[in-house]
Amino acid sequence: MRRMRQIAIYGKGGIGKSTISSNLSMALHERGLNVMQIGCDPKRDSTRVLTNGKFITSVLDTYRAFHDKGRKDSDISLEDIVFRSDDGIYCVEAGGPKPGVGCAGRGVLTALQKLKDLDAFGTYNIDFAIYDVLGDVVCGGFAMPMREGFSKEIYIVISGEFMALYAANNICEAIKTFASRSKIGLGGVICNSRNVDGEREIAEEFSRRIGSKLIYFVPRDNIVQEAEINKKTVIAYDPKSNQADVYRDMARRILANDRLDIPKPIDIEELEDLVQSYS
Numbered sequence: 001m002r003r004m005r006q007i008a009i010y011g012k013g014g015i016g017k018s019t020i021s022s023n024l025s026m027a028l029h030e031r032g033l034n035v036m037q038i039g040c041d042p043k044r045d046s047t048r049v050l051t052n053g054k055f056i057t058s059v060l061d062t063y064r065a066f067h068d069k070g071r072k073d074s075d076i077s078l079e080d081i082v083f084r085s086d087d088g089i090y091c092v093e094a095g096g097p098k099p100g101v102g103c104a105g106r107g108v109l110t111a112l113q114k115l116k117d118l119d120a121f122g123t124y125n126i127d128f129a130i131y132d133v134l135g136d137v138v139c140g141g142f143a144m145p146m147r148e149g150f151s152k153e154i155y156i157v158i159s160g161e162f163m164a165l166y167a168a169n170n171i172c173e174a175i176k177t178f179a180s181r182s183k184i185g186l187g188g189v190i191c192n193s194r195n196v197d198g199e200r201e202i203a204e205e206f207s208r209r210i211g212s213k214l215i216y217f218v219p220r221d222n223i224v225q226e227a228e229i230n231k232k233t234v235i236a237y238d239p240k241s242n243q244a245d246v247y248r249d250m251a252r253r254i255l256a257n258d259r260l261d262i263p264k265p266i267d268i269e270e271l272e273d274l275v276q277s278y279s
């Protein structure tokens with residue numbers, strides 16, 4: 001039997017998780033893998049550039065629509081929640097409650113449970129699943145992909161900015177907690193550059209201090225915005241561009257990675273000193 005891989009991409013809001021996830025999905029798809037990308041952010045914009053700018057119906061919205069029509073949850077089928085992009089990437093958005101109402105992580109809980117119950121990965125022969133998870137708040141819902149049966153392999157997106165590292169450090173705390181119960185680990189750190197002074201060094205040093213490694217350094221490039229405005233991944237928008245090759249190379253590194261670590265979060269003073277020492 002083929003071994004399926006499930007990875008989760010965590011990081012602070014706006015750090016570049018969805019851009020990285022979508023281009024990774026495309027890069028893996030180009031290599032002939034069957035890919036599913038699962039947006040676990042109430043913003044439900046994870047897969048937007050994979051679907052030509054269309055916001056697909058989220059799992060929670062599907063639940064609401066079924067309730068409104070008086071239909072049972074058990075009537076929901078895979079076709080109601082999994083959307084195949086024109087390129088052939090399977091897209092899911094967990095969705096969330098209306099802003100200000102209820103737990104933001106509920107969509108993730110509901111969506112992942114439903115995908116499991118309906119055997120989404122088996123049905124579509126998925127080789128690689130990518131969970132794109134908002135990681136500012138590591139509440140029960142957002143920690144869901146780390147639980148048994150879902151992703152075992154986590155990547156954290158950072159930049160050289162303090163708040164990005166602070167969020168990453170908190171995510172490490174959550175991974176450490178869950179690692180004692182299920183076999184999960186940190187695959188590595190991805191730096192999505194914000195052009196901060198000494199950024200590569202900060203990213204390498206941070207990764208080393210938490211007991212992990214910098215898997216990839218993604219340069220900042222305006223082509224990302226250009227592709228975004230055109231509702232495409234960089235790989236689809238300009239396949240010959242340097243940035244498209246960056247994402248392909250990142251995908252190769254992730255594919256080749258077989259080391260998972262249990263991270264050791266550092267204390268806030270150490271984090272502050274680390275950032276200061278390179279500025």
Ligand code: ADP
Binds near residue numbers: 019222
């Ligand atoms: P997240 O999913 O973590 O909230 P996004 O992937 O939506 O973050 O990215 C936030 C913004 O940063 C987007 O407008 C995106 O175009 C931009 N961005 C992401 N990566 C890069 C990059 N390498 N170079 C330039 N802009 C980027």
Ligand code: MG
Binds near residue numbers: 017018019041045046
């Ligand atoms: Mg996002």
